Amino acid sequence: MKNFLLVPNFDRNPLPFVRRAVDFLRAKGCSVFCQKEDEGKFDAAVCVDPALIDCILVFGGDGTMLKNVKKYLSWQKPFAGINTGKVGYLADIEPEATETALAAILDGKYSKEERVTLRVSIGDKTVIGINEAVLRRSATHILAVEIKINGQRVEPVRADGVIVATPTGSTAYNLSAGGPILTPNSRSMVVTPVCAHSLTIRPVVIGGSDIVSLMVKNADEPAFINVDGENVDSLPTGAFVNVSVSEKTFTLLRLSEGSFFTVLRNKLSTWEQ
Secondary structure (H helix, E strand, O other): OOOEEEEHHHHHOOOHHHHHHHHHHHHHEEEEEEEHHEEEEEEOOEOOOHHHOEEEEEOOHHHHHHHHHOOHHOOOOOOEEOOOOOOOOOEOHHHHHHHHHHHHOOOOOOOEEEEEEEEEEOOOOEEEEEEEEEOOOOOOEEEEEEEEEEEEEEEEEEOOOEEEEEOOOOHHHHHHHHOOOOOOOOEEEEEEEEEOOOOOOEEEEEOOOOOEEEEEOOOOOEEEEEEEEEEEEEOOOEEEEEEEEEEEEEEEEOOOOOOOHHHHHHHHOOOOO
């Protein structure tokens, strides 16, 4: 790898580490590029041709990673993340290790994780999700939701909402709602009710070729479809949203020592801090 696009979240104060990355990469004979909107903020040329880029280096937290994986998904370039946020499941390189991590990338000492995305369809609209799609209630009304998997009816749910998460999203909202953690290379999805008004409803892990349909049965006001933390549409009574694994994937470069479970244990130990 010789050409890097650097994408900082300037709200996370990444500039010292961006400059370190620029200096290190240039010293190794690499080319460094920036986004048009970042022109002049650090010493890099604006990228005008995606074909030039070998790796997209993101500086920020997991939210920054999510935003930019979506933004540059069509480029089909690998991502690496310098964690200037908090926990850092996706942006897993600690900023103090910037030069060490970049040296490993240049030496090819990394593994690749290919991760699935979601295809979320509401009527004629289709949205790609990295973490999850959430059917959630309005401010005051509990939802009655009919869930179908491949057209087969699952037990109806009365809840604050329903999450359909990817393996990437299984450590996000899904985890907070009591759902299971999926390994990153899985092509599975997990369907997790949020605050279900029943003791018999539990999260369900389903396959990558399955289709989940969620229909609102009793909302006095429209419910909302939220994808990766952003509202994308409303869903009135009788309408439904379909969620499936998309054909689009993205690749993360992993430099962490140890297994996924070692990394997971370390991250979970800092979750509440």
